[in-house]
Amino acid sequence: MPDDGAPAAAPPPVSWSRAQRRLHWWTAVLIPCGFLLAFVMVAWPLSDLLLKFLLYQAHKTIGLTVLVLVLWRLLLRARRGRPAADPDLPPWQARAAHIGHLVLYGLMLAVPVLGYFVAATAPAGVPTLFLLVIPVPHVVAPDEAAFGVLRAVHLSLATLLVVLAAGHAVMAVQHHRRGRTTLLRMWRGAATPPVR
Amino acid sequence: MRRRTAIGILIALLLGPVGSAGAAESYDIDQRFGAIAFTVRNFGMFHTDGSFRRFTGHLTIDEAHPGNTHVLVVIDMTSLATRWAEAANMLRGETYFDIAHFPQAQFESVSVTLTAPGQYDVAGRLTLRGVTQPILLHAALIDRHPSATPGAEDADFVITGDLRRSAFGMTADRTFVADRVDLRINARIRLEAPSHAG
Ligand code: HEM
Numbered sequence A: 001m002p003d004d005g006a007p008a009a010a011p012p013p014v015s016w017s018r019a020q021r022r023l024h025w026w027t028a029v030l031i032p033c034g035f036l037l038a039f040v041m042v043a044w045p046l047s048d049l050l051l052k053f054l055l056y057q058a059h060k061t062i063g064l065t066v067l068v069l070v071l072w073r074l075l076l077r078a079r080r081g082r083p084a085a086d087p088d089l090p091p092w093q094a095r096a097a098h099i100g101h102l103v104l105y106g107l108m109l110a111v112p113v114l115g116y117f118v119a120a121t122a123p124a125g126v127p128t129l130f131l132l133v134i135p136v137p138h139v140v141a142p143d144e145a146a147f148g149v150l151r152a153v154h155l156s157l158a159t160l161l162v163v164l165a166a167g168h169a170v171m172a173v174q175h176h177r178r179g180r181t182t183l184l185r186m187w188r189g190a191a192t193p194p195v196r
Numbered sequence B: 001m002r003r004r005t006a007i008g009i010l011i012a013l014l015l016g017p018v019g020s021a022g023a024a025e026s027y028d029i030d031q032r033f034g035a036i037a038f039t040v041r042n043f044g045m046f047h048t049d050g051s052f053r054r055f056t057g058h059l060t061i062d063e064a065h066p067g068n069t070h071v072l073v074v075i076d077m078t079s080l081a082t083r084w085a086e087a088a089n090m091l092r093g094e095t096y097f098d099i100a101h102f103p104q105a106q107f108e109s110v111s112v113t114l115t116a117p118g119q120y121d122v123a124g125r126l127t128l129r130g131v132t133q134p135i136l137l138h139a140a141l142i143d144r145h146p147s148a149t150p151g152a153e154d155a156d157f158v159i160t161g162d163l164r165r166s167a168f169g170m171t172a173d174r175t176f177v178a179d180r181v182d183l184r185i186n187a188r189i190r191l192e193a194p195s196h197a198g
């Protein structure tokens, strides 16, 4: 039978697709890199102008890449869905995980979008060059006051994202140590176990 | 009257010598009547600009001999301004304008040549960071209109030119900040209209 029923009616897939897994791990690598790079680039001396500029462009490129990957991931999740949680997982844990994942997705969208506005309002007026060669137009003009606020919010939410993602990773490892296949499913595409 | 014949002089300046003889006319130049701005490309992808907020100078126009027009401008380097304050701090520093040692820059014309109506080549000498180099500026009369001061008339000029900053020993960040710096100077000369014809 062709699989053309309404998405809501389709059963959830038994495993994460290869694309979903790849996208998850790419963001998991890029976000901490972009986060650490942010502090290096801000502290880098202005007298070393070229390198400071390159570090900023690297940060912005990583952040924009995260944004694109997350949008792609959400598209796949909307179209294909995600494997169901372990059937024996206590409902409160499943609910907590669900809310946690929603918050992570929200932050993964909000932090780069805010970053874009931080870059656009920065009084230095430096353009955003994706991969150093593709100019990303700034839709708002430099504005010192807005920059101050946006920068503080960008920093706070980025920190929250990294802290929550770290907690999320600890949880994933915990499940793994207790014999669940949660991590293996994300790592290798293993199927959700049947009801025991 | 000192500025009675100013319009006539301006016309002389614009069109070349006319028959009448007259004494040289002198005008003060400062930031109230203009702006000195510069632009430099970064990384070949975008540019940074800045300006000098204070300068003083003197323009002398010889009605009979427009070629004798002389201009001298002294720029207060501490008045350097950029959109981003940190960039101005960097430019004031030793690797750029080094204003602690060279608080002033100076431009003095050597010759002024009319190249077309309202277009002049102004050859001169620019002293920056204690180094004097020849520089050629181009001045264009862009507009003449009644002044805010009743009875007077303003002549607006745009003066452009470029220089190699390395010629003045300013070689910092060559991989990022281009050697060529473009200058754009807006100048307004206020002419008092003659109270009666002749
Ligand atoms: C996953 C995405 C991102 C993370 C985790 C992240 C993280 C951070 C952090 C932690 C800072 C604060 C550094 C500090 O103030 O000490 C920062 C600053 C900044 N970020 Fe991001 N960022 C991301 C995406 C972006 C994007 C997409 C852009 C621009 C297109 C961007 C542009 C900036 C800019 C311009 C600053 C300001 C640096 C300054 O104050 O001079 N960020 N980022």
Ligand code: HEM
Residues within 6 Å of the ligand: A024, A027, A028, A029, A031, A032, A077, A082, A085, A097, A101, A102, A104, A105, A108, A162, A165, A166, A168, A169, A170, A172, A173, A182, A183, A184, A185, A186
């Ligand atoms: C910046 C880092 C990370 C972010 C932003 C992140 C984000 C997410 C999100 C939003 C989901 C939910 C996917 C969905 O329901 O569509 C997820 C799932 C998952 N993540 Fe991460 N993650 C990060 C790092 C890690 C790390 C380091 C690990 C492992 C050590 C990990 C293990 C997992 C696992 C096992 C799942 C599947 C959970 C399930 O089946 O419910 N993640 N991640």
